[in-house]
Amino acid sequence: MDILAQIDKDKLPQHVAIIMDGNGRWAKKQGLLRAAGHKKGTRAVREAVECAAELGIKHLTLYAFSTENWNRPKAEVDTLMKLLVSSLKKEIATLQDNDVVLGTIGAINTLPDKAQRELEEVISKTQNNKGLKLTLALSYGSREEIVKTVQEICIKVKNNLLSPAEIDEDCVNSHLYTANMPDVDLLIRTSGEQRVSNFLLWQIAYAEFYFTDILWPDFRKHHLHDAIYNYQKRERRFGKTSEQIK
Ligand code: IPE
Ligand code: IPE
Ligand code: MG
Numbered sequence: 611m612d613i614l615a616q617i618d619k620d621k622l623p624q625h626v627a628i629i630m631d632g633n634g635r636w637a638k639k640q641g642l643l644r645a646a647g648h649k650k651g652t653r654a655v656r657e658a659v660e661c662a663a664e665l666g667i668k669h670l671t672l673y674a675f676s677t678e679n680w681n682r683p684k685a686e687v688d689t690l691m692k693l694l695v696s697s698l699k700k701e702i703a704t705l706q707d708n709d710v711v712l713g714t715i716g717a718i719n720t721l722p723d724k725a726q727r728e729l730e731e732v733i734s735k736t737q738n739n740k741g742l743k744l745t746l747a748l749s750y751g752s753r754e755e756i757v758k759t760v761q762e763i764c765i766k767v768k769n770n771l772l773s774p775a776e777i778d779e780d781c782v783n784s785h786l787y788t789a790n791m792p793d794v795d796l797l798i799r800t801s802g803e804q805r806v807s808n809f810l811l812w813q814i815a816y817a818e819f820y821f822t823d824i825l826w827p828d829f830r831k832h833h834l835h836d837a838i839y840n841y842q843k844r845e846r847r848f849g850k851t852s853e854q855i856k
Contacts, residue, residue, distance in 0.1 A: 612832045612835060613832070613835045613836055613839040614832070614835045616839055617665065617835060617838055617839055617842065618842055619665070619666060621842050622665060622666060622667055622838065623667065623795035623796040623818075623838065623841055624667075624668050624669060624792045624795055625667075625668065625669040625670075625671065625791060625792050625793065625794045625795050625796075626662060626667055626669070626670050626671070626794075626795065626796045626797075626798065626834075626837075626838075627670075627671040627672075627673070627794045627796070627797050627798070627809070627810055627813075627814070627817070628658060628670070628671070628672050628673065628797075628798045628799070628800070629673045629797070629798070629799040629800070629803075629806075629807060629809055630651060630654065630655070630672055630673060630674065630800060630826045630829075631799055631800050631801040631803055631825075631826055632647075632800050632801025632802075632803075632824075632825030632826045632827070633647035633648045633650070633651045633825070633826050633827060634647050635647070635801060635825055636650065636651075636825040636826065636827040636828065637650075637827075639825075644686060644689075645686070645689045647825075647826075647827055648689060648690060648693055649693060650827035651826045651827045652693065652697050652701075653827070654826050654827055654828070654829040654830070655672065655697070655701075656701060656704055657829065657830050657831050657834075658670065658672070658829065658831075658834055659701075659704065659705070659708065659710060659742070659744055660704065660708055660831070661831040661834045661835070662742050662744075662834070663708035663709065663710060663741055663742040664708075664831075665838070667742060668742065668743060668792075669742070669743045669745065669791055669792065670742055670743070670744050670745070671715070671744075671745040671746075671747060671788075671791075671794070671810070672744070672745070672746055672747065673747045673750065673807075673809050674694070674746050674747055674748055675690060675694075675716075675747070675748045675749055675750070676747075676749075676750060676751055676807060676808060676809070677716075677717070677749055677750065677751030677754050677808065678751065678807070678808060680720075680749070691721065691722050691724075691725050694721075694725050694728070694748070695724050695725050695728045698728045698729065698731075698732050699728065702732055702735060702736075705732065705736050705739075705744070706735070706736065706739070708741060708742065709739045709740055709741030709742070710736060710739055710741055710742045710743075710744050711736050711737060711739045711740075711741070711742070711743045711744065712729075712732050712733050712736045712744050712745075712746070713733065713743060713744070713745045713746075714729060714733070714745065714746050714747075714748055715745055715746075715747050715748075715750050715755070715787035715788055716747050716748045716749040716750030716751075716755075716787065717749040717750070717751075717754060718748060718749065720749045721748060721749055725748075729746075729748075743791070745788075745791070747809065747810075750787070750809070751808045752808045752809055752810055752811040752812065753808060753811070755786055755787050755812075756786075756811070756812065758785075759782060759785040759786055762785050763777060763781065763782070763785055782812070783812075786812060786813070788810070788813055791813075793813050793814075793815065793816060793817070794810055794813045794814045794817040795817060795818065795841070796817060796818050796820060796837065796838070796841045797809075797810075797814050797817045797818070797819050797820065798820045798821075798822070798834075798837050799819075799820075799821050799822075800822055800823075800824050800825060800826045800829055801823070801824070801825050801826060802821065802822075802823040803821075804819075804821050816846070816848060818841050818844055818846065820837045820840055820841065822836075822837070
């Protein structure tokens with residue numbers, strides 16, 4: 611049953627992040643090569659983006675390629691990078707139709723030139739849109755992000771632009787890739803794995819986790835509806851007591 615009618619539009623998570631996992635296992639189950647699973651996964655990306663835009667969610671962050679994914683066989687990495695370029699070309703219309711602003715987090719300068727150029731183009735074409743902020747995590751690793759943050763802050767301290775006493779949570783936040791984004795409210799991972807895999811470690815400090823056995827290529831709008839409905843049934847206490855929240 612689709613749960614859409616029961617979603618409270620006034621209690622939406624501001625920031626939904628998804629670890630899109632299970633492409634390889636999906637392909638294996640069908641007797642196909644892993645690349646076919648990645649290709650099928652692009653439809654699920656489109657569904658998730660459209661669904662988030664339709665609901666009025668402000669931020670959707672998708673884990674598309676981790677720093678650790680560089681260690682996969684070169685042929686698979688090449689496939690993923692080519693798929694990124696072709697999907698950006700193909701989906702620009704979907705982004706425009708849904709008023710989506712595209713952004714990225716991660717070590718973008720490590721991506722192939724072609725991918726960097728295509729990203730720049732779509733980012734610039736969508737920069738004046740007013741709707742959903744879609745962020746692709748590409749060559750993203752949370753520890754790498756934190757190390758980068760520490761380095762940048764140290765340089766500022768060394769150059770007397772910042773004193774150690776001024777380093778607070780806001781300061782750290784403002785040096786992360788996610789500087790202008792709210793914390794993650796809802797973290798979804800598909801494929802049954804229950805781990806974080808170096809994704810947004812700082813930003814998920816108080817996120818609600820939702821794990822589903824659905825493999826990413828099978829993920830559809832109603833699965834996102836289910837996750838949000840489930841999220842809305844929870845009580846987020848942020849350390850307080852239940853009585854204080856009510
Ligand atoms: C997620 O699917 C896509 C990426 C990590 C790029 P996987 O490729 O990890 O699929 P499984 O986990 O092997 O099934
Ligand atoms: C995490 O998935 C990275 C992305 C979804 C892009 P992986 O499949 O690479 O993670 P592990 O290896 O299962 O932790
Ligand atoms: Mg995986």
